[in-house]
Amino acid sequence: MRRRWWAAALLTVAATPVMAQDAPVTRFCPNRPSLGASGCTTLPGQVQLELAGVDWERNDDGETREDLIRSEVTARIGLTRNSEAQIGWTPLGTLRSRDRDSGERTRVSGTGDVTLGWRRSVSHPDGKKLSAAIQPYVTLPTGRSGIGAGDWSTGVVLPVFWRIDKTWSLDFTGQAAAAVDEDGHGRHFDATGVIGVGYALTSDVTANAELSVERDQDPAGHVTRALAAASVAWRLTKRTQLDLLAVAGLNHDAPDARIALGGALLF
Template sequence: MGAAALTGATVSFDLQKMLHRKGEFETARLDDFAFRARARTMRLLATAIERSPEDLVALIATMDDDAILGRLADDGGSSVATRIRRSHPGKIGVKYLLIAVSMGLLSGTAQAAERDYCPERPGIGTPACTIAPGRISLETGLVDWTREDDSSTRSDTILIGDTLVRIGLTDTIEAQLGWTPFGHARTRDKNSAAIDRANRVGDVLLGFKANVHNPDGSGFSVAVHPFVTLPVGRGPVGAGDWGAGLVVPVTYDLSDALNLELSPELDAAVDQDGNGRHLAFSGTMGLGVAITPAVTGTVEFQALRDDDPSGATTQALAGLSLGWMANDALQLDIGGAIGLNHASPDSEIYLGISRRF
């Protein structure tokens, strides 16, 4: 009886030991599988962002995947890493990375195609982001009404179809073509009640924008944007002569919901009489707020100095605009601006649409 009990205890003990060893084996096998999956994913990721696979794989021994992406983004070496973290906040995990890499979202062509759409509309300032290569952005002001009112005259200018076409040439450079197909200007003399009306086309803008840091506009982004205007139209809608300018837009993400925008600009502006050019310069500061994932509001202030030979002026404007991303390639916008001093236009209201192709 005692021997049987002893034998039963021994069998029980051996079974427990066997199950324990099997558990250790399975745990080790799963850990090895997870490590190999992470290593394979990091090698694919390294190839996609042109980093050393060995260096990236070495990081998995001491860092989780979210920390590795954070390091890549903080080092400024990968806007891809920044985009993944934005689109999937919280812990990333090897499964999400592996799916993204396997679908080709991190390859050069797919990366450009998947870049978030960044229209220049709405607002007074200029964003630093550029359109991805092979993409085209068509941005149109459906209607834009500006009113200027002083002691002797009131002027109303309505622009219809003011359009900017942006074409992605490389990962960091885009070409721009702009034109106003129709403008109506009405001026009323308050003393004589005489009214002058003019229907004109506007001038053509040719330019390009070259981003020098983070072309998708994430984090800290900087670009240079030279342009020229060609005198296709006539006054009061067209300028009457050629002009040129340079904008250096800068944006910085203060948080996931706040974006700071700066747009200093230097112009060879056309003289008021339509013959010759003079110096004009301005500075625009804005704060963009992500109200919802699809709606962004922007508050802006601009100061502009115009040294026209007929009389130098300094304008000050404040603007407010809203942009709604109906989908990842279509934005509708509305906005306005008011003059903060006597030299500025009294008010402006506009409505527009932007579409990426």
């Protein structure tokens, strides 16, 4: 009996390292390409980069047509098992404008603002089942006029993600912000809500459909912007992703169209 007991103990000890090696060592759940945000966080010691190689947006109000082309990068740095720091930056942006009456054209190019954020998960930081988080942030006016907002702003994001099963998911992202006024000086209240439905086409390809409504109480004029979006994310490996986002404006005050191509990489 003693020999059997010692043999079982040795087998248990020998199997322990193997089980530890099989435990997951990555947590890869990009915000991209959603209009909203995910509820999961990056693991400590890991850095997740999310890149928009090309992000084009057109806004035509009948008097002026604007085309904004930019690249964006966000670094998500794991701090604890349920919190991360975020640094977002627009390294390059170009804004082209054309006055319909006079035909006058202008062009502004430069870097954009820097956004610093902190995400704290309150439920399932691995992004499974029902995950939720709180994410306060501040944006610093480091960008050139026309590309950057012109002043600092701050706000909080509340993402909630529900993975119903291996195929379907639902998500909601609420955001409240002290946004920069249109003239670049001072701040006003701005609130946005995004609701989305996800469907796994395969084990590596996921499609999302979203609806976004924003209420912007700028002193220059209170407006409501409604957007519809469709996106596809292709998981190349456990640490890499390519994605595509297409957005259409649903009312007069919303941008007419937007297309963004990018991806994510986990280190």
